[in-house]
Amino acid sequence: MKKTATKKITVKKTSVKPIVPSHFRPKDFPENLVLIGMFGSGKSTIGRILADKLRYHFVDVDQLIERRFQKPLQRVLDDLGMKGFMKMEDDALQKLRQWHAVVSPGGSAVYYPKGMAQLKKLGPRIYLKVSLSTLKKRLPDWSQRGVVCRGGDTLPALYRERAPLFTKYADITINTEGKSAERIAAEILKILNKKYSG
Secondary structure, three states: OOOOOOOOOOOOOOOOOOOOOOOOOOOOOOOEEEEEOOOOOOHHHHHHHHHHHHOOEEEEHHHHHHHHHOOOHHHHHHHHHHHHHHHHHHHHHHOOOOOOEEEEOOHHHHHOHHHHHHHHHHOOEEEEEOOHHHHHHHOOOOOOOOOOOOOOOOHHHHHHHHHHHHHHHOOEEEEOOOOOHHHHHHHHHHHHHHHHOO
16 A cells, blocks of 8 residues: 655744733842832832732831831830830841832831841842922921931931931932822832843
């Protein structure tokens, strides 16, 4: 019986461009983001927006402390005293082990080199830069916020002491003046996508 030759059919591969979801992240995108800045700079608001867009968790370190002690931050500060509070806060930062989170530490985090080093291990530290005049408008009374007043008990004194430290530790600095929280979050994502897209 005569054998019939079978013709091999080759299928040409075509490159199909995948549909990219709105929350797409580059392959090397950080596992965590860390927002640093003065109290009143918008860390919590912007952090929640970023977490929602990235489908990350939002971690407010001040709230972690409040849950641990079962009382408002100001009462924790009153009970421990400034020295005891700073030791506890530094220890809390050093023990952070997050994954897929936007982390918002208190403004006094910049007083702790070891704590800031641990935050850098988690992800890029993004400084939300805000002017003193804007803070004054946002914070007419901040006496019950649980603020570590190491550099003085006035807002200008704290700002003068902390601003250089934020600049020192920042991996990325975002000028927030005159921008909405949504716009700031979008700007952060644009910078990060460009930085980590290879």
